Amino acid sequence: MKRFILPFLLLSLCWACKKNNLTETPPPNPEPPVQIPAQQGMITTDKNFYTSSDAITITYNPAKGNAALNGFTGDVYVHWGVITNASAGAADWKYVKSNSFTTPDAASKMTRNANGTYSITITPQSFFGVPSGEQIRKIAMVFRNADGSIVGRNYDGSDIYLPVYSNGVNVRFIRPELHPTYTLTPVQQTYAIGQQIEVTGIASTSANLRLTLNDKEFATANSSTIITGKATITDIGTQTIKLIANGTVQESFSFTANGTVVTESLPAGAKPNGVTFINNGTSAIFALYAPQKNYVYVLGDFNNWTATASGYMKRTPDGNTWWIQIDGLNPNVEYAYQYWVDGAIRIADPYTEKVLDPEHDPYIPAANYPNPGIYPIGKTTGIVSTIKAQQEKHSWSYPSITKPSKNNLVIYELLLRDFLGANNYQTLRDTLNYLSNLGVNAIELLPINEFEGNSSWGYNPSFYFAPDKYYGSKKSLQAFIDACHEKGIAVILDIVLNHAEGQSPMVQLYWDATNNRPAFNNPWFNPTAPHSALSFGYDFNHESSTTRAFVKDVLKFWLDEYKVDGFRFDFTKGFTQKPSNSIDAMSAYDASRIIILKEYNNFIKSIDPNAYVILEHLCADEEEKELAAEGMMLWNNLNYVFNEASMGWLSNSNFSRADYRTHGFTQPDGLITYMESHDEERMMFKNITYGNASENYNIKHLETALKRQELCAAFLFAIPGPKMIWQFGELGYDISINENGRTGEKPILWQYNTQPARVALKNAFTLFINLKKKNSIFSTTDFTHNLAGAIKFIKLRNGNNTVVVVGNFDVVPQVASIDMGSSGTWYDVARNNQALTILDGTYSATLAPGEYHIFSNFILNP
Structure with a gap:
């Protein structure tokens, strides 16, 4: 019986407690649910x-x-x-x-x-x-x-x-705040040695959770949906925190830990920008000009694109330049690299000689650049720069030439993209006989340094020391220039230093994301162009000493490394900080702009005293006169008046501005006159579209339109001073500049060379060019002219020798009456030196529409 007493008592007590509203002591409350x-x-x-x-x-x-x-x-x-x-x-x-x-x-x-x-x-x-x-x-x-x-x-x-x-089981971070991108990155990307970072992670279901820093565990939570811990940072460079569930499922994010920036001068002999190889190419000193930045890492193939202590760059005592030496390189290997600045941007080296572009490189024709390089896919984003200590070098046979005199300069302006089907330097080199036979003695290449995209005129530059791979390699470009020099042809590089585009690392390095423009502290670029009436891309500030130093580095590089013979500076009207809101105001005299351009000219001449310096300036005569007096040459755009004359519309066909004296110049060699450039509508297109007509004479007819081009060219080359031709102008290229968009690709029509009327025009160009080059009278300063109206003429004198060019630009016959200066026998070189006797010193004749003559009182050297 005793063994039943305790249970009975317990039951009775429990019943009594309930009856009297009493409660027993409750068990401990369960833990509240964890608040995520x-x-x-x-x-x-x-x-x-x-x-x-x-x-x-x-x-x-x-x-x-x-x-x-x-x-x-x-x-x-x-x-x-x-x-x-x-x-x-x-x-x-x-x-x-x-x-x-x-x-x-x-x-x-x-x-x-x-x-x-x-x-x-x-x-x-x-x-x-x-x-x-x-x-x-x-x-x-x-x-x-x-x-x-x-x-x-x-x-x-x-x-x-x-x-x-x-x-299934999934994990994610709640703290710190992360960016939802490919690889998670915290808002605060950089931390200091000794700093702690608080981390909270969660799981979709209860799991055994771990947190690790660089694979070292710092917190655990078993059978839980949340874990929190603090990681203490002990290393410089990229740090990785992982959240691991049940040993397999994981998420991670990375950040950077920085140490104290070391202040130290660049080693002796190191270049202040770009890369300097030492120790037989097994070491490289990287240098980046980036004042006002807090820290910089160099990332690349040599450190697996990871921020490391060995890539944490030092800063020079002036606070402007970051540098580091990387050792253990293979001189025969090409390495890709970038600079990672303030944890915010990755940029290619502004001074790189070759870039890798993941977006556009795959579309470069293999014939142009067989092996453009291997992009580090999955390791970085954006354009990367490259280095290689031991590069295959071109052995120069003709590093320099006796440059043609400026007065005799005949420039062929050329866009390689639209000139050859196989648009590469090797094919262009194989085409030099065509240009040499035409008589040109200088080739001006539209911009070939790295530009945005592959198919371009090149006026959207991004990297200034790297030839764009779309046309070929560094060595093939050097070989082309060498081949030009062998034929006595100078190579002039069109270079765009008024502006750059958004791919430029110098634009990106100081960027105002809020206003989508260069920041106010950008050392090179204006936030907005002061000349608002006409601006392109992101505007260089040439009054900045940093910009001028960069420009000089660019100019010296191309003169030394590629042996170019000069430069055509694009849009030098824009080299001004003078505010203006109209083209006229922008073109007015600007003393500061003159000082800047003189400085560049003097710098170029200090390297090559005979280098050509050509400006697309198109400003006030007063300013251009002063620049010409310094030996620079100015573009002289007469497309409109020549085309009006060519079309037979005479009221605006006065091309007397081809005469250097109308600009106030003292010598003809400062004015480069042209009928066409890359920038204008093609004359032949306007001839056959808008040409005038009278009875059976119709300029819209192809053969007549071509003869009108020949008429214009006879005058162009007779007027003293350097001249320029736009590619295929000698064949009467008649595709509009707006075909496929203004800067879009144009048909390449070498078959024009099989059409007799076009070949006749080319032969006429060849004659006029050779007359100019081989006969000093076409460089005389003693000449008169009437280049307005229907009957135009120019009379050149050199001692007792005289040349008279006369032509009828109307669409109906017109009477010419020209004072030849002397009687006697004259020779018409345009008609195989057909002789003409003039008795009273006056040439009088009725000229048919488009008829012209080149008379001389001596036998010209054709």
């Missing part, structure tokens, strides 16, 4: 984990990231697509909702919230129309206003990539 911190950052979602079939609400905070839409109150749209298992790479967007970035997708319009954020709810699989068998891995997006002129991105300008989870 709320998401924070530019992008948040209403669920921590979601699959492609879940409805999710995405919220965008425009005050974060690049903050481009911060304060914007209009409609905000998402421009987006997805990265799937079928994507070719991390940036291969699929199922993009709108094919036009300037036209919004109505289904992608966001709702503005009371706190200024914007939200939208979607179910990814159905919203993007992704087939059920295809797995969405990330949602790729940017935010924009209706026309796409304002775009919200990550703080560094990159696109936004939001992960999409699969079923």
Whole structure:
């Protein structure tokens, strides 16, 4: 019986307690559920984990990231697509909702919230129309206003990539705040040695969680959905924190830890910019001019594109230049590299001689550049620079030539892209006989240094020391120049130093993302061009000593490394800081601009006293006169008046401005006159489209139009001074400049050389060029002319020798009456030196439309 007493008593006590409203002591309360911190950052979602079939609400905070839409109150749209298992790479967007970035997708319009954020709810699989068998891995997006002129991105300008989870265990970070991009990066990218970073991670289901810093564990939480820990930073360079669940599932992010910047002068012999090889090419000293920056790493193939202590750059005592020596290089290996500045941007070296461009290099014809280099895919983004200590060098046979005198200069302006089907330097080299037979003694190449894209005129430059690979290698360019020199042909490089484009690392290095322009502290560029009436790209400030030093480095490099014979400076009218809001004001006399151009001219002449310095200036005569007096040559655009004469419309056909004296110049060699350049509508196109006519004489007819070009050319080359031809002008190229867009590719029509009427024009050009080069009278300063009206003439005198060129530019016969200066026998070189006797010193004749003669009182050397 005793053994039953205790249970009975316990039951009785329990019943009594309830009867008297008494309670027994309760067991301890279970632990409250762990509170998972709320998401924070530019992008948040209403669920921590979601699959492609879940409805999710995405919220965008425009005050974060690049903050481009911060304060914007209009409609905000998402421009987006997805990265799937079928994507070719991390940036291969699929199922993009709108094919036009300037036209919004109505289904992608966001709702503005009371706190200024914007939200939208979607179910990814159905919203993007992704087939059920295809797995969405990330949602790729940017935010924009209706026309796409304002775009919200990550703080560094990159696109936004939001992960999409699969079923099972998933993990993600809640702290620190991260950017949703390819590789997660915290908002605070850089930390200091000894600093702690607080980390919180969560899991979709209970799991054994670990946090590691550089694979060293610093926190654990078993059977939990949340883990928190603090990591102490002990190393310089890239640090990686991982969140691991059950030993296999993981997420990671990276950041940089910096030590104290070492202040130290550049080693003796090291170049202040670019790369200097030492120790037989096994070591390289990298130098970057970047004042006002906090830290710089050099990243490259030599350190697996990772920020390391050995790549943490030193700073010179003046605070302007960053440098570091990298050892252990193979002199025979080409290394790609970039500079990582302040954890914000990665740029190629502004002084690199070769770049790798992942977007455009794959489209370079193999015949032009067989092996352009291997881009470090997956290790970095953007354009990278390259170095190689032991490069195959061209052995110069003709590093210099006796340059043609400026008075006798006949320049052939050439865009390699539109000149040859195989548009590379080797093929151009094989074509030199054509140009030499034509008689030209200088080739002016449109810009060939690295420009944006592959197909371009070249006036959108990005790198100034690197030839664009689209046309060939460094060695093939040098071999072409050497071959030109062998034939006595000078090579003039068209160079664009008024502006650069957005790919330029110097533009990117100091950038105002808010206003989408160069920052005010950019050492080279104006935030906006002071000459607002006419500007291109991002405007160089030539009153900056930093800009002038850079320009001189560029000029010296091409003179020394490529043996070019001179430069044609594009748009030197823009080398001014003088505010102007009209073309006339911009073209007015500017003493500061003159000083700048004289400085560049003197620098070039200090390297090569005979180098050509040609300016596309087109400013006031007073200014151009002063520049010409310093030995520079000025472009003289007479396209309009020559074309009016060629078309037979005579009221505006006075080309007396081809005479250097009308500009106030003292010598003819300072004025380069041309009928066509790359910038003007082609004369033959206007002839056959708008040419005048009378009865049976019609300039729109091809053969007549070609003869009108011959008439104009006879006068062009007879007027003393250097001359220029635009490519195929000698064959009457008649495709409009606007064909396929102004700067678009044009048909290459070498078959013109099989058409007798066009060959006749080319032969006439050859005659006129040789007359100019071989007979000093065409360089005389003793000449008179009447270059207005229907009957035009020019009379040149050199001692007792006289040459008279006369022509009828009307579409009806006209009477010519020209004082020849003397009687006797005259020879018409345009008609195989047919003799003409003049008895009273006056040439009188009725000239048919388009008829011309080149008379001389002596036998000219053709």
